[in-house]
Amino acid sequence: MLIPTQHTPTELAAIALSLLLLGMSKGGFPVGAIALPLLVLVWPSQAGAAREAVGFLLPLLCLMDVIAILIYRRSIEWKRLRHVLPGAVAGVALASALFVSEHHALIAVSDRILKIAIGVVGLLFVAYFATRKWILAQLDDAAKPGWTIGSSFGVIAGITSSLAHAAGPLMQMYLLPQHLPKIRFAATMAGFFFVLNLVKMVPFALLGRIQTDSLMLGAMMLPVIPTGVVLGHLLVRITRQRHYVGFIYTVLFVTSIALIVKALA
Numbered sequence: 174m175l176i177p178t179q180h181t182p183t184e185l186a187a188i189a190l191s192l193l194l195l196g197m198s199k200g201g202f203p204v205g206a207i208a209l210p211l212l213v214l215v216w217p218s219q220a221g222a223a224r225e226a227v228g229f230l231l232p233l234l235c236l237m238d239v240i241a242i243l244i245y246r247r248s249i250e251w252k253r254l255r256h257v258l259p260g261a262v263a264g265v266a267l268a269s270a271l272f273v274s275e276h277h278a279l280i281a282v283s284d285r286i287l288k289i290a291i292g293v294v295g296l297l298f299v300a301y302f303a304t305r306k307w308i309l310a311q312l313d314d315a316a317k318p319g320w321t322i323g324s325s326f327g328v329i330a331g332i333t334s335s336l337a338h339a340a341g342p343l344m345q346m347y348l349l350p351q352h353l354p355k356i357r358f359a360a361t362m363a364g365f366f367f368v369l370n371l372v373k374m375v376p377f378a379l380l381g382r383i384q385t386d387s388l389m390l391g392a393m394m395l396p397v398i399p400t401g402v403v404l405g406h407l408l409v410r411i412t413r414q415r416h417y418v419g420f421i422y423t424v425l426f427v428t429s430i431a432l433i434v435k436a437l438a
Contacts, residue, residue, distance in 0.1 A: 180217055180390070187215035188390070189397045192233065196401020199237050201409040204421055206298045209338055210291055210428040214435065223287035228382035230338060231373060233391050237398065238367040245360030250353065253361050254368075256323025257330070257347060261340075261369050264331020269376035287336070288436035294339045295429030299422050301342045312350045323347070334369055335376075 180188070191212035198205025209226065216222035242249075301308065318326075326347045330340035344365055348358055377383050408417070 184215065184217045188212065189394055192394050192397045193401040196398040197405030199241065200402040200405025202405035206295065207425050207428055210295045210432045213288055213291055214428065214432055221284050223284050223291055227337060228377060229387040229391065231370060231377055232383060232388060234338065235370045235374060238363065238370050241363035242367050245363045248357050248360035249364035250357055250361045251364060253348065253351060254365055256318055256320050257327040258368055260324035260327020261331040262372050264328040265335050265372050265376065268332040268335035269380065285436050289433055291337045292429040292433035292436065294333065294337050295425050298342060299426045302422050308346060309349055312346055331369065335373055340369065
């Protein structure tokens with residue numbers, strides 16, 4: 174990986190934009206799904222862009238999770254997570270053994286394949302958005318999921334999150350049918366990702382995915398995150414949802430297609 178001083182101003186600006194989008198998503202403006210595909214597209218070292226970008230984001234996601242936990246700590250319904258968290262930990266362990274390590278994984282996943290996977294996940298986000306009402310209607314009977322459903326969601330969330338920080342839609346499908354009040358839903362989502370990302374830090378650190386230079390770059394970018402949170406909160410307040418949701422998913426669709434095409438080129 175490149176150390177921060179070797180990044181050009183244009184590269185730093187593009188990376189900062191990706192982190193700004195993540196911060197905006199924490200502020201309530203749902204643009205977080207765009208961040209990783211965009212970050213991979215603009216990452217300076219394209220030979221290992223997907224693997225390096227995923228590792229770079231994890232400590233910053235953990236920091237955002239801590240902030241979210243501090244905000245929502247009194248509203249988290251941990252009992253809603255008791256069926257899904259063990260499966261999520263198992264999913265992280267499975268993904269770590271199969272995919273996460275660059276040199277010792279049981280299944281070799283090249284950076285090119287990981288880029289394609291991240292692009293496909295982006296397209297699945299778009300498909301989920303387009304069919305969300307129908308999917309949630311089918312899942313409504315799962316308002317009180319047990320160990321079978323919870324473990325299944327947890328394992329898949331752990332795997333997709335380890336590969337591409339992409340467990341958000343799965344947890345929406347798991348929690349939304351339980352009809353939690355808005356604040357408790359957001360709080361419980363925050364609690365889940367706080368635990369999941371902390372668990373991911375262990376294999377990522379042990380397997381060399383968290384590196385000093387990426388931490389230095391992340392430290393340089395820290396001011397961008399609260400700026401994004403404030404901007405996201407402001408945009409939610411002044412913009413009608415129907416005006417921005419279609420635009421967001423159009424950008425995600427284009428970004429994901431561009432990432433897949435670039436990986437295949």
